[in-house]
Amino acid sequence: MNYEGTIYRPPSEAGSLLIQATIGCAWNKCTFCDMYKDKAFRVRSLADIVRDLRESAVYRDRIRRIFLCDGNALAISTQDLAELLETIRTLYPDLEGVRAYASARDILGKTPRELKLLASLGLDMLFIGLESGSDSVLRKVNKGITKQQMIDAAHLLHEAGIRQSVSIIAGLGGEEAWQEHIRETADALNSMQPDFLGMLVLYVGSDAELYQEIRRGSFRLPSASQVMDEMHLLLQSLILDNCYFTSAHISNYLHVKGRLPQDKEQLLAQIGGVRSS
Numbered sequence: 001m002n003y004e005g006t007i008y009r010p011p012s013e014a015g016s017l018l019i020q021a022t023i024g025c026a027w028n029k030c031t032f033c034d035m036y037k038d039k040a041f042r043v044r045s046l047a048d049i050v051r052d053l054r055e056s057a058v059y060r061d062r063i064r065r066i067f068l069c070d071g072n073a074l075a076i077s078t079q080d081l082a083e084l085l086e087t088i089r090t091l092y093p094d095l096e097g098v099r100a101y102a103s104a105r106d107i108l109g110k111t112p113r114e115l116k117l118l119a120s121l122g123l124d125m126l127f128i129g130l131e132s133g134s135d136s137v138l139r140k141v142n143k144g145i146t147k148q149q150m151i152d153a154a155h156l157l158h159e160a161g162i163r164q165s166v167s168i169i170a171g172l173g174g175e176e177a178w179q180e181h182i183r184e185t186a187d188a189l190n191s192m193q194p195d196f197l198g199m200l201v202l203y204v205g206s207d208a209e210l211y212q213e214i215r216r217g218s219f220r221l222p223s224a225s226q227v228m229d230e231m232h233l234l235l236q237s238l239i240l241d242n243c244y245f246t247s248a249h250i251s252n253y254l255h256v257k258g259r260l261p262q263d264k265e266q267l268l269a270q271i272g273g274v275r276s277s
Helices: 046-062 078-091 104-108 112-120 135-140 147-160 178-192 209-216 224-237 264-275
Strands: 017-020 065-069 097-101 123-131 163-170 196-201 243-246 257-260
Touching: 017 046, 046 078, 078 112, 104 123, 104 147, 112 123, 112 147, 123 147, 123 178, 135 178, 147 163, 147 178, 163 178, 163 224, 178 224, 196 224, 224 264, 257 264
Parallel strands: 017 065, 065 097, 097 123, 123 163, 163 196, 196 243
Antiparallel strands: 243 257
């Protein structure tokens, strides 16, 4: 098994087999992120990926899911991805599913027919970093994608039958634009209708461009009080049909989780209790 650099995966994939299909992030320009600064993006050869899969197959009875690292597995051509997924089905016949991070640009780069093919071969969920639904905030942090493109990508996944787990970042709008950040984010999510939603809190590593703005005082990290206000406003504004919400991330001040819409009032009450204390 070969890994290059630091490996990242969503908290929910702690028990998954991690297979490095691409190296780094194809965009790697978001001002708040320093996850892949130690790597230049490239797609690993199919032969190398399959070699890792074959090596790990001796443990197939213990493996329930496979997560394709790093940040852009969907940047792989559909032909190669299909061959990779077929190999996985052969080597791991009892697998629950294959998952990966994906950017909206990668999703939009596939046709509806291609996405349906990948879903039929076992790609069951993609993790998408929406971060914010505000185009102003997205421009400031150099996300390189718009709110509407995020929504369009989500609709393609729904049509293909691929579930989506979306993450957003409290504090990304700073102190001045936090309400716009949250209201626009809720609006985007209401259109996207994700299956899972995770709310993180802005953390900026020293290698991130935004770190210098924080040092200069032109951007301030959110206080715990602001994060509670953002979480409360978000949940108030969400109109989701069937979504599991969680703030149970190491970056967050308060860990709440529940299914929307049925647990909405309970979650608001939990957050309200903390805000009033």
